[in-house]
Amino acid sequence: MAVSSRRAANTTLTGRSPGRQPRQGAVTGHLFKVIREHVPRTQDELAEALGVDKTTVQGWESARRPLTSTQAGNLRAVSRTLLRLGAPSLMLTLLNEAVDADAVITHALSGPPSPTLSHHPLSGWVFTRDTTHMLAWALNGTPPAALPAPNQRSRRGPSRSSPLLDPSDQRAFYDHMRRAAELADHSGESGALLRRQALYLCSYDTAPDTRAWLADMRRHSPGIRSGWTPHWADTRSVAASLTRHGDREALYAFIRNGMGDETGEVANLNYWAYWLGIDQLPRPDDTFMINRSDTAWDGLALLRRLADRLAPDLGCIDLNAHTVWALLASRRGLLTADPHLNRLLVDRVAVLLDSSAISSQTRRELESVHYGLTLHI
Structure with missing residues (x-):
């Protein structure tokens, strides 16, 4: 696979001038x-x-x-x-x-x-x-x-905002990450975590060729037909990354195939719980996602976090909405656990149902969610 990094002749492989040290911390x-x-x-x-x-x-x-x-x-x-x-x-x-x-x-x-x-x-x-x-x-x-x-009150004069x-x-950062992802791609399962996480960081790159590069990396992935495979998390991350560049088809395919059975749904919920900090145990690799003993995280806390992600303008709105549907389907008690949250979800789901930002599958799932929520208001 060719490395797509663009570098001037007088720079190193990282895109930096020779002898220049990166600013640490x-x-x-x-x-x-x-x-x-x-x-x-x-x-x-x-x-x-x-x-x-x-x-x-x-x-x-x-x-x-x-x-x-x-x-x-x-x-x-x-x-x-x-x-x-x-x-x-x-x-x-x-x-x-x-x-x-x-x-x-x-x-x-x-x-x-x-x-x-x-x-x-x-x-x-x-x-x-x-x-x-x-x-x-x-x-x-x-x-x-x-x-x-x-807190702006303590600032005096101009100050960096980030x-x-x-x-x-x-x-240089993105060139390094692309090369790391490509090297990991050739390493099979031993490089899976590096490949996935480097790919996701590359999605922040606004270079004109980023979408094409991500799509090419997606084609090199074996993909998934249903449920969990060793490439499940990678496929999920690539699909989410492509939405940042306006391509939602990969995400639709992942929702259909990657969560086509109970194992895939468990993996998705475990991943969300970890990603959003509900599950705070450090994880050395992605296999925790299919460990059913790791589903003891607080479902209500996860639902509250997911409620903030039900907005039509979010690129991964279909994945977010499907996750709310799957969480409520797996833990029915959440429908009555918090009346205030219930009403908030009803309002946000109604906004989504009135929008054109969701797929037909997501619309069917949200109609089911809306019906279940309204029964418990």
Whole structure:
């Protein structure tokens, strides 16, 4: 398979100028700044509270002195001080996700992927939505969904609104990920997790050839006929990635085939529970999705999270709607568990039924959902 990366003659295989070192810790540093502003404290005030000089705080926030290179014990002490000063607990837990995102970025910008694919950070564990959104924050500037709005009152003068990578670093990141996905593609099942996660990150690439590249990678996948196969999660991710580029046919096919039996439905629900943070156990690979002992997660919590994803303008709306249908079908008690949520779902399902954004299968499933919900209002 040919590598589609576009590189100038005077750059390395990563698209970077020779001798240039990637900026480490940019996501963690920017999140640290957002947390400081949310408290709020000035750099001087926070430096005093932490017992460090102002230049240290400045270095952390700018990534000139990466917070990610701070000893683990010191980072925990910093987090506890921020908590005592009033930082929201959720924002502090996101520091771990930011550290993971920075590890992926630093690896990608340090050189071409190693043939030893197990050394790649995307081979080590299944990423969650929060980690993926931290990466997207650096790739396209979109703030993570879990991050509260920044406190503007503490800002003085112009300030970066995101840890957005410069264009050359973005290109180098995507070139690395494409090459990693292509190498993993030739490694069979041993490279499945890397291939899937690298492919999904490549979907954020706005280059003109991204849709064609994703479609080509889809053709190299064996695909699935029904239920779970070792390529189930990969097929799901590629289908979701293509929706970001306006192609929904792959998603429709996945819903028909990938969730054509109970095993596929269980895999989808387990994946959603993990992706949205309901299941908080770390996962080394995708096989947890078909483990029925892993379905003990809180169904009501998952339904609440999914309710926020029932919007006609979302590319994966058909997958989101099907998942709500499958969850309610598998756990009937959820129809009466929360009357307020029930009414919210009735309203959002009605909006979808009045729209033209859903497939005929999704419409049939949502009509069933709407009927079941209205019986319990």
